[in-house]
Amino acid sequence: MRSGGSGGQVLSSDDQAKLPHREKNATIPAKDRDMGSALRSIYQQTIEEKIPDEMLLLLGKLD
Template identity: 60%
Template sequence: MPATKPAKVLDKDQQMGSALRSVYQKTVDETIPDDLLDLLGKLD
């Protein structure tokens, strides 16, 4: 059994990691709607 992954598998892993980072960053950058901020403010 080889100790390292084949290049094809590593490439797929890198593509998946890149896609996940992209989706995460878009989510972080998304603005929070004012009505949701108002609701959160009422929790205090």
């Protein structure tokens, strides 16, 4: 295993072979599905949030 440029890890084919095999049709437990849905909802709300004018002014000064 080696580190990627952004701090993540890149798995080599040898490392991937060591991972437990997951079936393609494995069911996702309800609590995991609900957690994923909640996280997607929060993410969507965050990216749709308006950027405050004060922040835009500060960012404009960086140019």
